[in-house]
Amino acid sequence: MKNINTNKTKKNKKQKRVEFRLDDELFNDLELKAKNLNLSVSAYIRETLKNSNINQVNNINNPDFKLLATQVRKVGVNINEIAYVLNIANKKELLDDYYFKELLFNLKQQEQTLLDILFKKSA
Secondary structure, three states: OOOOOOOOOOOOOOOOOOOOOOOHHHHHHHHHHHHHOOOOHHHHHHHHHHOOOOOOOOOOOOHHHHHHHHHHHHHHHHHHHHHHHHHHHHHOOOOOHHHHHHHHHHHHHHHHHHHHHHHHHHO
């Protein structure tokens, strides 16, 4: 007959502690996501961190990358200025709500396209 060892194996002892602050909305979202997966908040954060695919920027010192980043930044500033003018026009009721939302959506798409280009070049 086999001798079954019922002693619990030692878990990886966590030696480092991380603390950070969240607003109520973000904390409640975090708690809900952890609860939906039957995990503690800490376990959820650890699993999310282990399974994340955050892209690192590898070519920051490349002159082409720096030039591209500068151009994307300038275009981003222009997009923000356009969004500001759209918000003012909307507040003064110079745009109907549908058209305003469509224009903002298009601006956000353009901004995302620029970010995709920037990070694709940096990889």
